Every structure is written in C-alpha cells, then in structure tokens.
Amino acid sequence: MRRVRVTAAVRAAVLVSVVALACSGRARSGPAAGGERAVPLNALILTIDSLRADHLGFMGYPLPTSPVLDELARHSIVFEHARSPGTWTSPSLISLFTSLFPPAHGVEGRGVVPSPRLHTPVEAAQEAGYAAFGYTLGENYENLGFAPIPDKDLVRLLRNREQGPFLAWMHLRGPHLPYSPPMEVWRQFWPGGTAPSDEVRARLRRLMAEPMVFKGSWTAVAGDAEWIRSLYDAEVKAQDEAVGEILRVLAEQRLDERTLVVVTSDHGEELLDHGYIGHASTSRDSAPYEELLRVPLLVHIPGYREGARVGAGYPVGLEDVLPTVLAAIGVKIPRRLHGRNLLPLVENPREWRNRPMCARATPCGWQCENRAERRRNEAVVDGAIKLLRRRDESGATITEELYDLSRDPGEHHALPPHAVDASEIKRLRAILDRWGRSARWRPAPRPWLAPKS
Numbered sequence: 001m002r003r004v005r006v007t008a009a010v011r012a013a014v015l016v017s018v019v020a021l022a023c024s025g026r027a028r029s030g031p032a033a034g035g036e037r038a039v040p041l042n043a044l045i046l047t048i049d050s051l052r053a054d055h056l057g058f059m060g061y062p063l064p065t066s067p068v069l070d071e072l073a074r075h076s077i078v079f080e081h082a083r084s085p086g087t088w089t090s091p092s093l094i095s096l097f098t099s100l101f102p103p104a105h106g107v108e109g110r111g112v113v114p115s116p117r118l119h120t121p122v123e124a125a126q127e128a129g130y131a132a133f134g135y136t137l138g139e140n141y142e143n144l145g146f147a148p149i150p151d152k153d154l155v156r157l158l159r160n161r162e163q164g165p166f167l168a169w170m171h172l173r174g175p176h177l178p179y180s181p182p183m184e185v186w187r188q189f190w191p192g193g194t195a196p197s198d199e200v201r202a203r204l205r206r207l208m209a210e211p212m213v214f215k216g217s218w219t220a221v222a223g224d225a226e227w228i229r230s231l232y233d234a235e236v237k238a239q240d241e242a243v244g245e246i247l248r249v250l251a252e253q254r255l256d257e258r259t260l261v262v263v264t265s266d267h268g269e270e271l272l273d274h275g276y277i278g279h280a281s282t283s284r285d286s287a288p289y290e291e292l293l294r295v296p297l298l299v300h301i302p303g304y305r306e307g308a309r310v311g312a313g314y315p316v317g318l319e320d321v322l323p324t325v326l327a328a329i330g331v332k333i334p335r336r337l338h339g340r341n342l343l344p345l346v347e348n349p350r351e352w353r354n355r356p357m358c359a360r361a362t363p364c365g366w367q368c369e370n371r372a373e374r375r376r377n378e379a380v381v382d383g384a385i386k387l388l389r390r391r392d393e394s395g396a397t398i399t400e401e402l403y404d405l406s407r408d409p410g411e412h413h414a415l416p417p418h419a420v421d422a423s424e425i426k427r428l429r430a431i432l433d434r435w436g437r438s439a440r441w442r443p444a445p446r447p448w449l450a451p452k453s
Contacts (some may be wrong), residue, residue, distance in 0.1 A: 003197045004060065014033065021185045030111070040329060040330070041128075041165070041258055041260050041328065041330075042165050042166050042168075042258060042329075043125070043130075043166075043167045043168070043259070043261040043262070043327070043328075044168050044169075044170070044246075044250070044259055045096075045167075045168070045169045045170070045259050045262045045264075045321070046169075046243060046246065046262065046263045047096070047170070047171045047172070047264055047265060048169050048172045048175075048263070048264075048265050048268065049089065049171065049174030049266055050174045050175050050176040050177075050265065050266070050268065050278075050279060051174050051175060051236065051268070051269075051295065051296060052267035052268040052269050052271075052291060052294065052295075053268070053294045053295055053296040054196065054264075054291075054294065055058040055175075055232065055233060055236055056069060056070070056236070056296055057070040058073035058074075058296075058298070059080070059296060062429045063155055063189065064188070064237070065189075065237050065240065066237070067240065068240045068241065068243050068244035068247070069240055069243060069263060069298070072243075072298065072300060074306075074307055075300060075306040075307060076299065076300035076301075076306065076307075077174050077296070077299045077300075077301070077305050077306075077308045077309070078297070078298050078309045078310070079297040079299075079310045079314075079316050079342070080309060080311055080312045081294070081312040081313070081316065082294070082295050082316050082317070082318070082450050083207065083293050083297065083315055083316075083317050083318070083357050083381075084267045084268070084293050084294075084318050084359065085290055085317060085318060085319065085358065085359045085360070086102055086172065086267060086280075086288075086316070086359060086360065086361040087279050087280040087287075087293070087377070088266075088279055088280040088281045088286075089267070089281065090107055090108075090140040090141075091107055091108050091361055091378055092266040092267050092318060093171070093316050093318075094107040094140065094141070095319045096136075096154045096264075096318040096321050097120060097122055097144045097146075097165070097169070097322060098114055098118060098120050098144070098319075099120075099121055099319045099320075099321075099322050099323055099334075099337035099339035100118075100335075100337065100338050100339075100359065100401065101319060101435060101438050102360060102361070103376070103435065103437070103438050104362070104438045105118075107140050108283050108361065108362060108373075109176075109351060109359075109373045110140075110380070112140065113139075113140055114140040114142070114143045114144060115143065116143045118143065118352055120143075120144055120332045120334070121322035121323065121333070121337070122134075122144050122145030122146055122167065123145035123333050123334075124326060124331055124332060124333070125145075125167045125326065125331050128332070129164065129165060130164075130165050130166060130167045130329075130331070131147070131161075131162065131165070131166045131167070132146050132147060132166070132167045132168075132293075133146060133147050133148070133166065133167075133169070134146025134147070134149065134169040135149055135152055135170045135171040136149075136170055146169060149170070150247055150423050154168065154170045154246060155245070155249050158246075158249050158255065159249065159252075159253060159293075162255075163407075165329070167325075167329075170246070171266075172239055172242055172257070173239070174235070174265065174271075175232050175235030175236050175239060176211070176282070177207065177212065177213060177233075177278050177282045178207060178208050178209050178210055179207050179208055179231035179235055180209070180231075180235075180257065181203075181231065181234035181237070182238060185234045185237050186230065186231060188237070188389065189229075189233045189390070190448055191226045191227065195334075196227060200223075200224075203221065203224060203238065203284065204224075204231065206218055206229070207231065207277060208231065210318075211282065212278070212281070212282045212283075212378060213277050214276060214281060214285070215275075215276045215283045215286075216285075219283055221364060224272070225271065225272045226272055228272060228277065228427070231269055232269065243263065243269040246331050247261070249277050257302055258302065259302070260299070260300065260325060260328055260329060261299075261300040262297075262298070262299050262321060263296065263297075263298050263378050264295055264296060264298075264318065265296060266295070266318075267279055267292050267293070267295065268291050268292045268293065268294055268295060269289075269291065269292070269329070270286065270289070270291055270292060271434070272409065273291045274289055274291075274411070275395050275418045280361055280363060285363050286361075286363055286377070287363065287377045287379075287388060287429075288359045288360070288361065288377055289411050290405070290409065290410070290411060293359050293379070295428060296298055297321070299325075299328075299342075299417055304328070306345055310342075310346060310349065311349075314340055314345060314349060314352060314354060314358040314379070315354060316345070317339065318339050319337040319338050319342075320342050321339070322337075322339060322343040323339045323340055323341040323342075324339075324343060325342050326341075327341040327343050328343065338438070346441060356381065356382040357381045357382075358378065358379065358381075358431065358432060359379050359380075360376050360377065360378035360379070360435075360436065361376070361377060361378075362374075362375055362377075362379050363374060363375055363390075374393040374394075375390075375392055375393055376391045376395075377390050377391075378391070378436070379432075380428050380431050380432045380435070381405065382406050382427075382428065382431065384407075385402065385404060385405075385420060385424065385428065386402070386403045386404075387400065387401075387402055387425065387429065387432065388400065388402075388411075389401075389426040389429075389432060402414060402415040402417065402419070402420050403415060450453065
C-alpha cells in the first residue's frame with residue numbers, strides 16, 4: 001500500500017471519525033448471534049504486516065504509536081493473547097481465511113494455493129448474499145473466495161460500492177522491512193529526542209532501504225536496538241494513520257453504524273530480540289519465538305460488548321477470526337474448520353476451554369531455496385511451558401528448546417530437559433505430532449507452476 005502522509009488537521013479529523021465509528025452503534029442490538037438486525041452487518045478485515053502486539057498503546061506500550069487503534073480498541077473487543085500459526089505471511093493469512101491450521105491447508109511455500117475443494121468461510125459469506133473483495137497478494141491466495149479489489153484501492157471501493165452487504169479484506173504494508181517511515185514521524189520516536197549521528201544513519205541505511213536483510217549479512221552494535229525500535233515504531237504510527245483514513249471513509253459513507261471491523265496482523269517482527277531483524281521471509285532464518293507469534297486482535301461490532309477485553313489467560317488464534325466474523329454477521333459457519341467462534345468466550349469465559357496453541361513454518365519463508373523449503377520450525381504452548389522444535393528436510397528433529405513463559409516471557413533462557421517432567425515433554429511432542437498430521441486438503445499447484453507432463 002502506498003505511504004500515507006497525514007497533516008495535523010487530517011489527523012484530528014481521523015480521530016473524530018474513529019470516535020464516531022466507535023460510538024455509532026451503541027443503541028443498536030448485538031451481533032446476529034444475539035439479536036436480529038434490520039440491516040445486515042458488513043465486515044471489514046484489516047491485516048497489517050509484521051505488526052507486533054506489544055508495540056501498540058492498547059496493549060500496554062508506553063509510546064504513542066497507535067492513537068487511532070487505541071481509540072478504536074476502547075470501543076471494541078480486545079483479545080490480549082492472540083497468536084499467529086506461522087512466522088511469515090502466506091501460511092498465516094491462509095489460516096486466517098480458511099480457518100485451518102497450516103498443516104491442513106498446506107500452503108507453506110511457493111507455488112501452491114488452497115485446494116479448490118475447500119469450502120471457505122469467505123465462500124459461505126458469498127452464499128449468504130455478501131459481496132467478497134480482497135487485497136489478493138498474488139501467488140498462494142487463490143481459491144479463498146475473494147474477488148480482487150479493483151486497483152487494490154479499498155477507499156475507492158468503499159466510495160463506489162454497490163448496494164448489499166460486503167465482506168472486504170485489506171492488507172496493509174505495515175512495519176515491514178525496509179523501515180523507511182516519513183521523517184516527520186520518525187522524529188517523534190528518536191531516542192532521547194536527539195537526531196541520529198551520521199555513524200548511526202550509516203549502520204541503519206540497509207534496514208531503511210532493503211526489504212530483506214538475511215541473518216548474518218548485517219551486524220548490530222551496542223545502541224542499535226533502540227534506533228531500530230524507533231524506526232519500527234514510526235512505521236507503526238504511519239500505518240495507524242492509514243487505518244484512520246480507512247475508518248474516516250467508512251464514517252463518510254455512513255457505513256460505520258453497520259460495519260464490523262477486525263484489525264490484526266499476519267505475524268510479529270524480530271527486533272534483535274534473538275539477534276536478528278525481521279521474520280522468516282526477510283531474515284531467511286527464523287524460529288517461532290513469541291515476538292513473531294503474538295499479534296494484535298481487536299474486533300469492533302457496533303453496539304456489542306464495546307470495550308470488552310479477553311485476558312491473556314485465554315489464547316486465541318488467527319484461525320478463529322472468520323468463524324467469529326460469520327457468527328457476528330449471522331452467516332452459518334462451515335463444518336470441519338479448526339477455528340472457533342470466539343463470541344461464547346466473550347460472553348462467558350468461565351465456560352471456555354483453552355487448547356494448546358501450535359505454530360510452524362519454514363525458517364526461510366518466501367526465500368526458501370531447493371530442499372530448504374522442507375525444513376520446519378514449530379512450537380506448542382500449553383499453559384506456561386513452550387516447546388520449540390526444529391526439523392530438517394527429512395522431518396527428523398534437529399534441536400528442541402523448552403521455555404517457561406511465566407518466568408521467561410522473552411525466551412532468553414532455555415530450560416534444561418530435567419527441569420520439566422519427562423511426561424510433560426512427551427505430551428507436548430505428541431500434541432505437535434498430531435497437529436502436524438491434521439492435513440485433510442492437498443494444496444493445488446498453480447497452473448503456470450505445475451510440472452510439465
């Protein structure tokens with residue numbers, strides 16, 4: 001998406017529009033699951049690439065990176081512990097829109113798309129009378145049920161839409177490498193309010209210019225971390241303003257009273273937490289640590305549970321988003337999905353049963369070459385204990401790491417195996433193995449990539 005530059009006057013107008021969007025539905029009934037609506041709800045899903053949950057104000061971050069989202073969050077359901085099932089874009093977003101785990105939808109590398117035999121949640125919405133438009137990212141994103149947004153211009157689509165309910169998806173560039181925010185925004189986050197020296201600028205030049213910085217090709221020195229965070233935070237702020245522009249158009253078109261809005265991310269971003277920058281596709285060597293798996297998730301349903309927060313003790317996944325959206329807009333949820341409707345969790349958390357949260361991806365994401373695409377890094381979290389496992393091309397385990405996230409949330413001190421009961425380690429391995437065998441749909445090769453007969 002193109003860079004959005006916003007003046008102070010427009011910023012103020014955007015915030016007013018967000019308040020209007022948030023307040024507009026208060027007198028209306030709840031979602032379709034709990035009450036009938038005279039006019040069907042639309043649904044707008046905004047995914048922001050590489051957005052960490054812990055760099056947003058409504059998730060406790062102390063810097064002003066997200067005033068628009070913070071205001072929207074005050075009138076939305078905020079899920080404080082949302083997780084991605086992958087560490088790069090394609091497997092994560094395909095899980096979001098198919099409501100299947102990556103081993104099941106099978107889109108874990110280049111050259112494949114979801115099976116055309118899948119009945120996706122997006123197609124269920126279409127069958128219920130919804131027009132479905134999506135920001136198709138090209139390869140990997142066919143067979144989901146979306147028609148492409150003309151010219152990838154969501155604002156124009158909203159202004160020129162036809163009558164009838166819609167389900168729309170827009171993917172924003174997000175704080176993805178290169179970190180090249182507008183100077184006036186970056187200046188707000190300079191450490192100590194002081195401009196970077198020429199030496200610092202020289203070291204950051206690659207990060208500000210290149211979309212991929214492979215692990216081992218760039219070395220940080222003391223003090224770089226805070227400058228990298230300042231660039232990242234400025235990128236977050238710029239994307240927050242882009243979200244505000246979209247919400248302003250919703251209000252301008254009088255769609256705010258009848259549009260459900262979801263904001264989430266495909267995955268997080270490594271900012272030297274474990275010694276490198278980016279994620280699987282930009283570093284070509286990543287592992288499913290928490291900074292890559294924890295994502296924001298807020299759901300604004302006009303007039304329903306505005307300001308509710310689902311605590312960190314209730315982990316949810318991207319695969320749960322579409323079943324929740326369908327339930328809220330009154331569309332029957334397809335069978336055989338892995339995701340769950342989260343509205344019962346919002347209504348009665350005491351009756352909710354948590355489940356283990358798993359993730360896996362190739363360590364090199366979009367940049368895998370040859371046999372490297374067969375490697376998998378995977379993780380399972382159940383309660384406080386996390387098992388992280390690396391597998392080679394044959395599927396054999398190379399290494400395992402254990403962490404107690406209650407004591408070591410940053411995963412800097414792996415536990416020795418004897419610190420965790422052997423039966424617990426065995427149980428976590430079995431969960432990962434079962435999850436990895438959850439495949440039911442063979443992905444389809446794209447016709448132009450299929451091998452010649």
